[in-house]
Each structure stands twice: as C-alpha cells, then as structure tokens.
Amino acid sequence: xxxxxxxxxxxxxxxxxxxxxxxxxxxxxxxxxxxxxxxxxxxxxxxxxxxxxxxxxxxxxxxxxxxxxxxxxxxxxxxxxxxxxxxxxxxxxxxxxxxxxxxxxxxxxxxxxxxxxxxxxxxxxxxxxxxxxxxxxxxxxxx
Amino acid sequence: xxxxxxxxxxxxxxxxxxxxxxxxxxxxxxxxxxxxxxxxxxxxxxxxxxxxxxxxxxxxxxxxxxxxxxxxxxxxxxxxxxxxxxxxxxxxxxxxxxxxxxx
Numbered sequence: 001x002x003x004x005x006x007x008x009x010x011x012x013x014x015x016x017x018x019x020x021x022x023x024x025x026x027x028x029x030x031x032x033x034x035x036x037x038x039x040x041x042x043x044x045x046x047x048x049x050x051x052x053x054x055x056x057x058x059x060x061x062x063x064x065x066x067x068x069x070x071x072x073x074x075x076x077x078x079x080x081x082x083x084x085x086x087x088x089x090x091x092x093x094x095x096x097x098x099x100x101x102x103x104x105x106x107x108x109x110x111x112x113x114x115x116x117x118x119x120x121x122x123x124x125x126x127x128x129x130x131x132x133x134x135x136x137x138x139x140x141x142x143x
Numbered sequence: 144x145x146x147x148x149x150x151x152x153x154x155x156x157x158x159x160x161x162x163x164x165x166x167x168x169x170x171x172x173x174x175x176x177x178x179x180x181x182x183x184x185x186x187x188x189x190x191x192x193x194x195x196x197x198x199x200x201x202x203x204x205x206x207x208x209x210x211x212x213x214x215x216x217x218x219x220x221x222x223x224x225x226x227x228x229x230x231x232x233x234x235x236x237x238x239x240x241x242x243x244x245x246x
Contacts, residue, residue, distance in 0.1 A: 019166055019167040020167070022167070023167050032195075039226070039227060040226075040227055040230075043195075043196070043227035043228075043231075044227075046196055047196065047198060047231070050165060050166070050196070050198045051198060051199060054165075054166045054198065054199075054200065057166075058166070103206075103236060103237065103239065103240050104206065104210060104240075105206070106203040106204075106206045106207045106210070107199075107203050109199040109202055109203070109235060110199045112235065113198075113199055116234055
C-alpha cells in the first residue's frame, strides 16, 4: 500500500487568557496552512481546539490577561494530540454535558462537540486541563 | 474579522459575516442581529459564504436569533454553508429548526 505518512509537527505556547490572545495564537498556529490533507480534519481540529481554548478563556481565566493558558498541539502521522491548561479553578466536568442540549437552548454544546469530533478526551481531576486525541483521516463513526 | 455586510428590504434582512462566526466575533454579530429584529426584520437570512468556522458560541447565536424571530412570528435561515458546517449543524440537529442551505 502506498500511504504517505505526514511528518511530525508540534507547537507549544503560553499566552494570556483573552479571546484576542487566543485568536492571535490560532493565526500563528496556522492550522489551515498545511497541517492537514483533508478539509474535514482541518475543520474538526480547529473546532476542537477552539472549544477547549474558549472554555479556558471564558471559564478558567474569566477573560483576564493576568491569567495564562498553555496549549500544545502535535500531529504525527495520523495521530493528533491537543492539550490545553489554564490557571483557573477548573470545573466539575463529571456533571457537565451529561445530556444533549435541547434544540432551543443557546448554550451547552461544547461537550457534545468534544464527544462528536474527538476520538477520545480526558479532563484533569480538577478540570483546569483537558487533553484530546484524534485519529486523522477517519471519522469517529469509522472507529 | 472583516466587515459584515447587511442588506435590508422591508421585513427581510440578509446578514453576510465577513469571517468566521466564533466566540470573538459574537458580540458584534449579536448586536447587529438584535438591532435588525428590533427594527422590524422578521425574515432573517445569514449568508455563510465567507464563513469557514462556526463554534458552539456561534451555534448559540443562531439559536438565540431563531428563538427571538420565532417569538415575533418570524424565521431564520442560513445559506451558503460549506460541507463541514453543514455537517456540524446536522450533527447538532439544528437543521430541524431552521432552514440550512449548502453553498
């Protein structure tokens, strides 16, 4: 089988806990520029990363530039790993997102997005760090 | 985010965001859409032709607009969505509540 395996690519960065700093990090990361061969992998990865980072900014850091977010994104071949950690108190993830949001509810879809697009994910005990693993080139339903 | 284009024809309003509909762009879009509804727009179309990313906050904005319009007898539709956003909206079961048209 003639199968091209992408070389390893990794970014690690710490930045202030604001949406502006988050957008600057995403622009610098450049997920849309050569990280992925398939549009759906690029979309899924950026969506997962945005959910993780936005939660860290809004809930962990309360949008404070005094607080800090640390993020690591690594792709090696078909394996993607994302880790996001913030300075905040964390949250009780064990009770979060147990049910799908009702269609009329304007919030509560972040956990459903993680469940849908990540191959697997894990929170730290206190809930201020989240890690995502994704198999690139396969939809979750293929697993 | 590049500029959002709005066209208005009596009760019909078309909002064409200049970039992604994500957490950082929500405040501007929310104010704009609320303004249109308060000015009498009842048929709102969100044109996603320039949108490559929609996150959960953006989904929340669409649902809020849909709820507000429905409360005054209006409707929301989303047009020009790329394949990935179409798939996301269907996965979240939102196509059952407002019209979604692929680009």
